[in-house]
Amino acid sequence: MARREVCFVIARGAIVWSDVSSSPALLPDSRDRWDAIWAHRETLDEVAHSHPLGPDAFSPEDETTMDALDAALGRPLRYSVVTPTLLIVREHGHRVGEQSEPWWVPLLRAASGM
Template identity: 60%
Template sequence: MRTREVCLLIGRDGDVLWSDESDNPFLLPDSRERWEAIWQLRAQLEEVAHSHPEGPLGFSAEDESTMSALTSALGRTLRFSVVSPGGMVARVDGRDVLVAEEPWWAEPLRRASGMRREPIALA
């Protein structure tokens, strides 16, 4: 199965407000539709999540510039997160933290991205 990056806009109660996807698993190009959705939903928007179906578990250089553009456009800091096969990382107060308890949409996001969860090694 081909993988693709999927982007989710998450609201206050953990609702998925909007989503889109790209055929390129390494780069979700900036889309005008996404910017318009972000702007329309900005009052409810809490988090912007996206997948890295091929890894890494972390933010790319493109992600960094998108995050700083969003922060200055909205005038406040959103939560940003990346979901990869092996886990989930979020940027909280400027630091990247591993998310131990993943939100309900993390698994559907993996499935929509064509990811298979890495098997958990048994001790």
């Protein structure tokens, strides 16, 4: 299976939205994803996406998107990037240390072709 970047939106511990990019390196901003985030804004926990080819970091585009989302929602969300070997997490605007992997992380890896 080809590797591809996948996004999960998590609210109350459940996946309430997911979408897939045809490119492994780029997940374009999606109007439908934004609509899902807005619809679940009261109960949103986290927005996660995969970097099936790395890097083990948020990209500059990710940082811009996360800042814009936090500003639009009026509170800092939790964000994560899932790579073949790592889970990278940002909370309150800052990257935090190693976290245990929630149940949906293997699912995100599988959906991404890792």
